[in-house]
Amino acid sequence: xxxxxxxxxxxHLGIRAAARTVLDRxxxxxxxxRLAAGVFAPPxxxxxxxPADVGLDYETxxxxxxxxxxxxxxxxxPGRGPGAVLISHGMGRSKASVLAHARLLHDAGYSxxxxxxxxxxxxxxxxxxxxxxxxxxxDLQDAVDQLRADERTRGGxxxxxxxxxxxxxxxxxxxxxxxxxxxxxxxxPVIAMVDAVTRLVRLQARLLPAWAHDGAGLDAVLRSARxxxxxxxxESAWPPTDPGVPVLLVAGGRDRILPAAEVAALGAVVPxxxxxxxxxxxxxxxxxxxxxxxxxxxxxxxxxxxxDVPGGAPVRAGDPAGAPPRGVVVxx
Numbered sequence: 001x002x003x004x005x006x007x008x009x010x011x012h013l014g015i016r017a018a019a020r021t022v023l024d025r026x027x028x029x030x031x032x033x034r035l036a037a038g039v040f041a042p043p044x045x046x047x048x049x050x051p052a053d054v055g056l057d058y059e060t061x062x063x064x065x066x067x068x069x070x071x072x073x074x075x076x077x078p079g080r081g082p083g084a085v086l087i088s089h090g091m092g093r094s095k096a097s098v099l100a101h102a103r104l105l106h107d108a109g110y111s112x113x114x115x116x117x118x119x120x121x122x123x124x125x126x127x128x129x130x131x132x133x134x135x136x137x138x139d140l141q142d143a144v145d146q147l148r149a150d151e152r153t154r155g156g157x158x159x160x161x162x163x164x165x166x167x168x169x170x171x172x173x174x175x176x177x178x179x180x181x182x183x184x185x186x187x188x189p190v191i192a193m194v195d196a197v198t199r200l201v202r203l204q205a206r207l208l209p210a211w212a213h214d215g216a217g218l219d220a221v222l223r224s225a226r227x228x229x230x231x232x233x234x235e236s237a238w239p240p241t242d243p244g245v246p247v248l249l250v251a252g253g254r255d256r257i258l259p260a261a262e263v264a265a266l267g268a269v270v271p272x273x274x275x276x277x278x279x280x281x282x283x284x285x286x287x288x289x290x291x292x293x294x295x296x297x298x299x300x301x302x303x304x305x306x307x308d309v310p311g312g313a314p315v316r317a318g319d320p321a322g323a324p325p326r327g328v329v330v331x332x
Contacts, residue, residue, distance in 0.1 A: 021216045028220025035201045036225040041119035047096035054103045067138040073122035074115035081109030082155030090163030094121030133235040136168035156181040156309030174240035182305035184248045190262035201225040247273040248301040252281030
């Protein structure tokens, strides 16, 4: 048997490397699909907190989605004014994660409805993974209908959505004619939603074994996640450039998941949109990073946006309606 040429790897090493690459791609494909599916049905946030923990009286509401009968759990906090705000939490969170926002809105006079999304919190589960763009928009429509059907809602209705929940809120208001009068999006959305999910999956891949951290394994994870997410959403026309109700985008200057620059880029192509950047805020933390700037931006926007709606918009004592928001403001 002739000796192998100096500097060339032994044939069996090349075969092993090729086999390892095939294996990494196969398990990366499965892991990417699992991580992408987890965006829509993540491990549930467990919390015993209720509005009572922030000094609010509340009612427990529930209903089933009209599209597919998924049970939805919600809290209703009655306000002293005629206006109301529906709060839609971010993926992986629950209605318990927005208690500070509910308190802020209640103190301004608004009634608040905070609902757990499907596959989150105390709401029911759904294994359906097709046409999710339509499902999430329909779920939002159901929640708005519940709020408008209450006799205490006598004024304008707005939506305050977080992170990936901002996407169906903006889609619904501008494309699907959701019956709301204003939309506030906190920490999102962005133009390239699939890219945003891929970025999130890349971060989550660090928790997987070493084979998924780089090379063929990581590439397969990201490719599979992109494919699954795009196939599940079936979103064909994003962002919505239709004119409609006023929109406020609140972005965190230190947000690495949905960066402020990408949020502002979306705001620039959606008519009637104002973007406010809270410089020190990370993802979903604008209200903690600068409470005063956050309150000024959100409440000032709502006071102006709902001012012409029958019933008017409640304003905090001592705050002028329509006061300019603090922070870095970019008009879209």
